[in-house]
Amino acid sequence: MQMLTPQEVNATSIIANNLSPAQKVWLSGYLHALSVPSANADLESFTLNNSISIEASPAAKADTKQTVTVLYGSQTGNSRKIAEKFKTTLEAQGKEVSLHNMLNYRNSQLKKETNLVAIVSTHGNGEPPDEALGFFKFINSPKAPNLNNLQFSVLALGDSSYDEFCQTGYELDSRLAELGAKRLTEVVACDVDYADDAEDWKGTVLALLKPSEGHSTQNQSSVLSSANEAISENYNEQNPYPAEVLETLVLTDDGSDKNVMHLELSLEDSGLHYQPGDIVSIASPNDEILVDSIIQKLNLDADVEITLKKKTLVLKDALLNHCELSNVTRKQLQVYAELHSDDELLLLAKDKSQLLDELYAADILDVLELWPSQLSPQQFVEWLRPLSARQYSIASSESASPEEIHVLVKQVQYEYRGRLHGGVCSTHLALAESGEQLGVSIKTNPNFKLPENPETKVIMIGAGTGVAPFRSFLFERESQGLVGNSWLFFGEQRFQTDFLYQTEWQQFLKSGVLEKMDVAFSRDQAEKIYVQQRIIEQAESVYQWLASGAHIYVCGDMNHMAKDVHQALIHVIEQQSDRNLEQASDYLDQLISDKRYQRDIY
Ligand SMILES: Cc1cc2nc3c(=O)[nH]c(=O)nc-3n(C[C@H](O)[C@H](O)[C@H](O)COP(=O)(O)O)c2cc1C
Structure with a gap:
């Protein structure tokens, strides 16, 4: 094998160091494509931007239609949207595409797939979205098939402020490889501003999947740009x-x-x-006082120009409107320590528990106060995460x-x-x-929807602001003329001061739109009482509602309330049916798969 000369290594690393992770993946795909003679023969244009264009090789043009499965696991709809748009793009490329939510995917089909692109987010603390739980259980079970005939690529959605950044996507990628499938690309991990990285990933995957019969550059680039246009037609996060x-x-x-x-x-x-x-x-926007304090701490001119996403802005505008200032991630601190060659900070950033103890609530100003910056204005804004x-x-x-x-x-x-x-x-x-x-x-949040059948009972469990969607549910049911079959559990600290929307719930109870309501005010008595206690107290009725087909909705705190409610429901099922603990837990998992147990937790 002929290796690179030191000069070539140098030149390559200069290029690579300036690329984003998604661009690096794109480049590796490009080099891979160049190394495969049939795919390479006519790769006349392969440009690194959002509307990547590729010439189909004559050899490839003679190919038969290629089948691609697009599989997604999404909690709040981002992965689903990317998957749906990618399907359209792939179809316009002449591919035979089947799009599946992991929830409805027939797992036995997996061994028959040849090309799989998967888009999955991470939720909880490094866990799959609810709708992907069954699929992950399957691929991690002894029933998981050998996937030697499969080539795949994973797009992982996440948020780098979580320690388990894009964990589910990484897990999927390594598990598919373990089962024998071949990577079409390395996994691409996207942060909250995922749009550009997702576009680059799609371009790479398109380039690596063989073009199908009769589909040319024109087709592909126009499809990609029309997909982009479709995004910007409606209001979205980029264009609110x-x-x-x-x-x-x-x-x-x-x-x-x-x-x-x-x-x-x-x-x-x-x-x-x-x-x-x-x-x-x-x-x-960020708080202007915080922005001014940061600029002062940096000893910089508020009007100094910097470039963000190819746009020239003054520093103050960038910090007010485009950069996240209210929290700092472990990854960010590691980069900061490396940029300042600060070994002590680097050690701290790597030690998860010490970091949590010391910087649990720090914002960017705290970091600057503790470790003064030596960064230029441009380096500083590049170090910050985008404001979402x-x-x-x-x-x-x-x-x-x-x-x-x-x-x-x-x-x-x-x-x-x-x-x-x-x-x-x-x-x-x-x-x-x-x-x-x-x-x-x-x-849109397809994983938190009222039942299609208006006769189906609904049990709504919300603590604090988690009660918000249930106000929406009840107003909707009222406007549909529905009465009864609804039960609200609400928890807050104190009856006197924190009974959110109290008069509206009373009105709904009076009109019958709300059949039952149980409240738990944790601080109104010596012993703390939460919604999960109320669920257990009402075990018999809760189970009867479940047994008669009720849907359960939980909204609010992820770390305590949702976990405790989950355990309480298992307890109710175990106590009220002839199931043991494991069977009760499986019953609840099945309710998730059947979309009868839906959660919006944060
Ligand atoms: C409650 C909650 C928990 C989350 N936990 C994680 C996490 O542990 N790791 C991560 O990388 N991202 C996490 N995220 C971020 C999501 O993965 C990210 O918002 C993603 O774009 C959502 O995609 P989806 O709409 O397809 O579910 C979490 C988001 C929420 C709302």
Whole structure:
């Protein structure tokens, strides 16, 4: 084998060091394609941008239609959307495409696949989305087939502020390889701003799958650009709709430990629509005082120009509107330590538990105060993560409040290192006034939907702001003229100050739209009482509702409430049926697979 000369190694590493992870994957795919004579023969144009174009080789043009399976596992719809668009692109390339949600995929089909592209997000703390749980159980079971005939590529969606960044995608990639499948590309791990990396990945995969009969460059590039156009036609996170604030109302009373607000926004003429269970993304700038303090700490000129995503901006604008400042990730700290050759910080960044102890609530200003920056303005903004819109469960129903969207927001505010820290969006919303505009877009959430059959019973379990989607559910059921078959469990700290939407629930109970309601106010008595206790107290009825086909919905805190509710439900099933603990847990898993147990937890 002929190796590279030192000069060639040098030249290659200069190019590689300037590429994003997705671009590196693209490049490896490109080099791979060049090394395969049949694919290489006519690779006349293969450009590294969003509308990659490829000439089909004459040899490839003679090929028969190629079959590709696009498989996705999604909780909040991002992976699903990418998968659906990719299907259209692949079909326009002349491929025979089958698109599957992992939830509905027939696992026995896996051994017959030849080309698989999988798009999967990570949820919980490094766990698969609910709809992918069954598929992961299968591939990790002894029943998992040998996949020697399969070539595949995985796009992993995640958020690098989580320690288990894109864990599910990595797990899928390594498990498929373990089962004998061949990687078409390395796994591409996408952060919250996944659009560009996902586009690059799609381009690479397209290039590596053999072009099918009769499909040329023209076709592919036009399809890709029309896919991009379709994205920008509607309002989305990159292009949010400026929604006017119609009303704001603080729901918690004096004496509460929290500030929880109800906001009503106008969607007039936006063409935006949603269903109960969907999510609204709200964009907001960073706090200007924080931005000014950071600029001062950096000893920089607020008007100095920098480049972000190929756009020239002044530093203050970049920090106000484009860069995440309110938290810092472990990965970011490692990069910061490396840029400053700070071995002590590097050790700290690598030690997960020490880091959690010391910097559990740090923002970017804390980092600069603890380890002063020596970075240039350009290096500094490149080190920061992109500012992302914040997501809230929609609290209204379009049928009851046309062209409006309501949200329930808890203001995030805490003291850390002697300074008041606040959540980006919730702080902004706490100060929002009627008439002001906020950038919004809708995220459909197919994994949190009312049953298709209006007669099906619903059990809704929400703590704190987790009750928001159930307000939407009940207004929707009311506008459909439905009565009964609905049960709400609500938990908060205190009856007097924290009973969110109290009068509305009472109204729903009076009209019969809500059949039953159980509340748990944790701090109204010496012993803390939470929703899970109420579920256990009502075990017999809860099980009867389940046995008669009820759907269960859980919304709110992921780390405590949702886990405890899950255990409580297992307990109820074990106690009220003839199942043992394992069977009760399997019963609940089956409810997830059947979409009868849906969660929106965060
Ligand atoms: C409750 C919750 C937990 C999450 N946990 C993780 C995680 O452990 N690791 C990670 O990389 N991303 C995590 N994420 C980020 C998601 O993977 C990311 O938002 C992704 O784009 C969602 O894609 P989907 O809409 O297809 O589910 C989490 C998101 C939420 C809402």
